[in-house]
Amino acid sequence: MRTxxxxxxxxxxxxxxxxxxxxxxxxxxDMVSRELSRQNLKKAVELSERYGLSNMSMDEISAEVKAVRNNAAHS
Structure with a gap:
């Protein structure tokens, strides 16, 4: 083992x-991973608020994701 x-x-x-x-x-x-996860979650919340996604229901978010995936598959 090394130190x-x-x-x-x-x-x-x-x-x-x-x-x-x-x-x-x-x-x-584990400690570093938790901190990175916390930072990424904070960034995701900031982006969702900036683009109005924080007001969307789960069904609306799922529909958005599905539309993006469909567009990517057909591009």
């Missing part, structure tokens, strides 16, 4: 809620 040292700021340390000075690579990947 990898990563330097992070105090702000990042607190942001990720790290409790120990050592963690497994799997735990590190």
């Amino acid at each position: 990898l040292n990563i330097a992070i700021s105090d702000l990042e340390y607190e942001k990720f809620g790290i409790k120990a000075d050592q963690l497994s690579f799997t735990d590190f990947v």
Whole structure:
């Protein structure tokens, strides 16, 4: 097994809620993945609000997705 040292700021340390000075690579990947998912969700919400999708019902969203897929398949 190898050891990898990563330097992070105090702000990042607190942001990720790290409790120990050592963690497994799997735990590190999980933490980073959760943060990336959170950022992507925030961006998706911002885009949906910008383009008026946040007011659409699930049926309307499904119809939009279906239309885009049909257009892509026939292009």
